[in-house]
Amino acid sequence: MGVAELTEDSGSSVRPRYRRVVLKLSGEALMGDAGYGIDAATVDAIARQIERVVAAHRVQVAVVVGGGNIVRGLEASAQGIDRVTADYMGMLATVINALALRDSLEKLGIPCRVQSAIEMNKVAEPFIRGRAVRHLEKGRVVILGAGTGNPFFTTDTTAALRAAEVGAEVLLKATKVDGIYTADPLLHADAQRLTHLTYLEVLNRGLTVMDNTALTLCMDNRMPIIVFDLLTEGNIERVVLGEDIGTLVDDGGTAAARSSGQM
Numbered sequence: 487m488g489v490a491e492l493t494e495d496s497g498s499s500v501r502p503r504y505r506r507v508v509l510k511l512s513g514e515a516l517m518g519d520a521g522y523g524i525d526a527a528t529v530d531a532i533a534r535q536i537e538r539v540v541a542a543h544r545v546q547v548a549v550v551v552g553g554g555n556i557v558r559g560l561e562a563s564a565q566g567i568d569r570v571t572a573d574y575m576g577m578l579a580t581v582i583n584a585l586a587l588r589d590s591l592e593k594l595g596i597p598c599r600v601q602s603a604i605e606m607n608k609v610a611e612p613f614i615r616g617r618a619v620r621h622l623e624k625g626r627v628v629i630l631g632a633g634t635g636n637p638f639f640t641t642d643t644t645a646a647l648r649a650a651e652v653g654a655e656v657l658l659k660a661t662k663v664d665g666i667y668t669a670d671p672l673l674h675a676d677a678q679r680l681t682h683l684t685y686l687e688v689l690n691r692g693l694t695v696m697d698n699t700a701l702t703l704c705m706d707n708r709m710p711i712i713v714f715d716l717l718t719e720g721n722i723e724r725v726v727l728g729e730d731i732g733t734l735v736d737d738g739g740t741a742a743a744r745s746s747g748q749m
Contacts, residue, residue, distance in 0.1 A: 553579025
């Protein structure tokens with residue numbers, strides 16, 4: 487079953503705008519209000535949001551998860567650990583998070599596969615593009631761990647790369663704020679949320695969305711990015727159904743299509 491066929495017999499009468507997505511989760515999103523590690527209730531809440539779009543709307547979902555709740559390569563490097571070693575430590579942390587998310591999804595009855603860019607056959611499949619696409623076509627959530635398998639690359643870059651590789655229609659960047667602002671809204675009360683930006687505007691204005699490598703990769707592949715608030719229950723569903731929440735980053739064409747009703 488191909489991407490275009492997925493929603494024809496969906497359990498919902500509302501057709502999703504996006505049928506294959508890559509969802510980027512930070513490691514910090516999994517720790518809830520805790521200062522470190524994995525909060526099971528938070529992971530379960532995220533899993534329920536993913537379950538809703540998969541079960542009710544039959545959206546194909548791949549998830550790239552970070553590892554910052556356990557270890558960040560840059561921070562470990564700053565403490566004196568060799569940078570390459572620190573980055574590999576961070577990659578292993580993402581696999582731990584991927585396994586936790588898989589467990590929560592499987593408890594909800596959602597079939598999942600964890601694929602790792604670093605071979606560890608006892609706990610995860612190796613990332614193979616064709617296999618990942620086949621899993622998505624069969625309705626399985628694919629959780630992608632270990633980054634790109636290379637040091638010096640962030641999980642944002644991983645998300646951009648995997649989105650292009652599996653033919654996703656959009657990259658969903660889930661954060662703790664409801665979009666991109668002119669300044670940090672926690673520090674500046676007059677900060678304004680921006681509803682739409684082009685890739686070049688983000689780069690030229692130095693806005694913190696993704697690292698420049700990830701953003702450039704999305705720009706080169708015309709991969710739209712939507713930055714939205716993960717903490718509001720149901721927001722993943724709202725995004726895939728096409729509600730105008732968060733901030734859209736693209737080349738300008740997607741926004742024009744939205745306003746003309748072509749999407």
